[in-house]
Each structure stands twice: as structure tokens, then as C-alpha cells.
Amino acid sequence: MPDLATPLIAxxxxxxxxLPWRRPVFGAWGILVSEFxxxxxxxxxxIPLLEAWLDRxxxxxxxxxxxxxxxxxxWANLGYPRRALWLHRAAAEIRDRHDGVVPRDVxxxxxxxxxxxxxxxAVAVFAYGDRHPVVDTNTRRVLARALExxxxxxxPSKRDLAAMAGLLPADDVDAAIVNAAAMELGALVCTARTPxxxxxxxxxxCAWRAAxxxxxxxxxxxxxxxxxxxxxxxxxxxxxxxxxxxxxxxQDAVASDWPDAAQRDRALFTLIADGLVEASDGFLRLPRGAxx
DNA sequence: CAGTCGTGGTG
DNA sequence: TCACCAAGACT
Numbered sequence: 001m002p003d004l005a006t007p008l009i010a011x012x013x014x015x016x017x018x019l020p021w022r023r024p025v026f027g028a029w030g031i032l033v034s035e036f037x038x039x040x041x042x043x044x045x046x047i048p049l050l051e052a053w054l055d056r057x058x059x060x061x062x063x064x065x066x067x068x069x070x071x072x073x074x075w076a077n078l079g080y081p082r083r084a085l086w087l088h089r090a091a092a093e094i095r096d097r098h099d100g101v102v103p104r105d106v107x108x109x110x111x112x113x114x115x116x117x118x119x120x121x122a123v124a125v126f127a128y129g130d131r132h133p134v135v136d137t138n139t140r141r142v143l144a145r146a147l148e149x150x151x152x153x154x155x156p157s158k159r160d161l162a163a164m165a166g167l168l169p170a171d172d173v174d175a176a177i178v179n180a181a182a183m184e185l186g187a188l189v190c191t192a193r194t195p196x197x198x199x200x201x202x203x204x205x206c207a208w209r210a211a212x213x214x215x216x217x218x219x220x221x222x223x224x225x226x227x228x229x230x231x232x233x234x235x236x237x238x239x240x241x242x243x244x245x246x247x248x249x250x251q252d253a254v255a256s257d258w259p260d261a262a263q264r265d266r267a268l269f270t271l272i273a274d275g276l277v278e279a280s281d282g283f284l285r286l287p288r289g290a291x292x
Numbered sequence: 293c294a295g296t297c298g299t300g301g302t303g
Numbered sequence: 304t305c306a307c308c309a310a311g312a313c314t
Contacts, residue, residue, distance in 0.1 A: 038309090040299095040310085042300085077298080080311090083312085117312090118312085122310070136311080155294095187309095187310080191308095193307075221295085222307090223307075235298055
């Protein structure tokens with residue numbers, strides 16, 4: 001196994017972006033919120049909304065004290081609005097189970113709503129400095145190329161965690177940097193479309209480069225078309241509710257111009273099932289929560 | 293395991 | 304122009 005850690009650490013020192021959540025004082029809650037927002041949403045779109053979020057809700061308890069509707073509205077156009085609901089639930093769980101303190105233990109983090117293998121370890125490592133493998137889509141691509149000689153990674157797997165764990169130095173601080181550096185390399189250099197191999201600090205040990213950059217195929221799931229999809233219909237309904245000054249709309253007026261009425265109704269049904277929308281007496285609202 | 297879930301920038 | 308892509312998680 002080639003040593004990736006040493007060149008990655010050296011490269012990261014000089015090339016890492018100055019991102020808000022990397023500031024030493026950012027705090028575990030800020031890290032947690034940033035990780036929720038970064039799930040499938042690009043960094044540049046997250047930064048302004050993250051800062052607004054933390055200005056409004058500087059602690060988990062502050063967020064949990066407001067109704068989920070406020071979280072969904074503040075989420076704005078980040079996409080996948082279930083994440084706003086889940087972040088609100090996680091905040092309440094942190095208040096109720098952990099005295100309002102973001103837990104440090106990976107198992108406790110995994111038990112929170114909306115937190116999976118990536119986010120749990122990202123918080124434990126980047127907020128608390130513990131030694132765990134953190135594997136995101138960037139890291140999987142870097143390892144697929146450098147170690148397996150593939151052009152694109154296989155679908156996510158539990159094996160990814162073990163593979164990354166095997167690359168981490170013994171020291172906690174160094175291990176955290178290697179985790180961050182692998183992600184950063186994938187984001188800046190070892191990119192999905194046009195990798196900048198001339199600027200890569202591990203090009204000399206890259207199996208994909210040694211093999212002549214073969215196209216090994218792409219086993220990733222392809223995204224469904226968005227235009228005309230149920231997701232677009234859901235987005236239109238939720239946008240109308242977010243932007244409603246009265247915080248409610250007549251059900252027969254929401255997305256009334258949507259071309260496919262059956263699709264609109266189906267989208268609304270799933271939004272209600274997801275807890276993103278509440279319906280009563282002919283009106284739709286964002287969720288106000290169980291307690292008054 | 294495979295399907296589902298937003299939104300906007302970009303090559 | 305339009306398909307691809309983006310610090311995933313849940314069912």
C-alpha cells in the first residue's frame with residue numbers, strides 16, 4: 001500500500017480553501033449544520049445560507065424551540081428540503097438526549113435523524129478531532145483512481161470505510177487532515193469531469209495514471225430527469241408555501257398552473273406524508289410541529 | 293439493494 | 304443546448 005498520507009498532508013497545508021467551517025472556533029453545532037447543508041449541495045451555495053442559519057439559531061436548542069416550518073422556510077432553495085426537517089428533528093433530539101450538546105460519539109451521532117455514515121464521522125473528526133475514516137463522494141473517487149485504477153468509483157459501500165481507515169496515520173490530528181485532504185483533493189484536483197492530474201500531489205502513485213487513464217465505465221446510479229418530474233412538482237408546491245407571506249395557501253390555489261393535475265396531487269400527497277406540508281380545512285401550511 | 297428526493301451552475 | 308454533477312440519507 002503506497003503512502004498517501006504524507007503527500008496529502010503536505011499538499012493540504014498549501015492548497016486547502018479557507019472555508020467557514022474550517023475556522024478553529026466554528027463549533028460542533030456549526031459543523032453539524034454545515035454537513036447537513038453540504039449533503040448533495042455545492043459549497044458555494046451553502047456558505048451564505050449557513051451563516052444566516054447560525055445567526056438565527058446559534059444552538060440546537062434555539063432551532064428546536066421554533067416550529068419546523070421556520071426551518072423549512074430558512075432552508076430556502078438549498079434543495080432536498082427534507083434535510084431541513086431532519087436537521088430540526090436532530091436539534092430536538094440533541095436537546096432532549098444530550099443536554100443540548102452535539103454528541104461526540106459516532107454511535108450517538110448515527111442515532112440522530114438525518115445523520116448517516118458520512119455526517120456522523122465528519123462531525124466526530126472535524127468538530128471533535130477524533131480518529132475515524134470520513135468517506136464522501138470525493139474521497140471515493142480519489143481512492144478509486146489512486147488505488148484501483150478506475151475512472152469512477154463503485155457505488156458507496158461499507159468497504160469504503162475500511163479502505164479509508166487503512167490509510168489514516170496513527171496520530172489523531174494527522175488523521176483528520178488526511179480525511180479532509182482526500183475530500184479536498186477530490187473537490188479541487190481529482191474532479192469527476194476534468195481532473196487536473198498535472199497538479200496532483202499523488203500522481204506518482206496513482207494506479208489510474210499508471211494505467212493510462214482508462215475509461216473503466218461508471219457504475220454510479222444515473223440521476224433521473226428533473227424536468228417534468230414529481231420532484232419538480234414538489235419543489236413548485238413547497239416554493240409557493242415558503243414564499244407565502246400569510247404562511248398558508250388555499251389547497252386549490254397551490255401550483256394551480258401545474259400542467260399535470262394528477263402529478264401535482266401526487267406530489268402534494270408525498271409532501272404531506274414526508275411531514276413537509278400540513279393540510280387542514282382546505283388550506284396548506286408548512287409544518288407547525290406537535291407542541292403549541 | 294435500488295429508488296427517491298431539489299436546485300442551480302457548468303463543460 | 305442539455306446531460307452531468309454536487310461534503311448523502313432514508314425506505
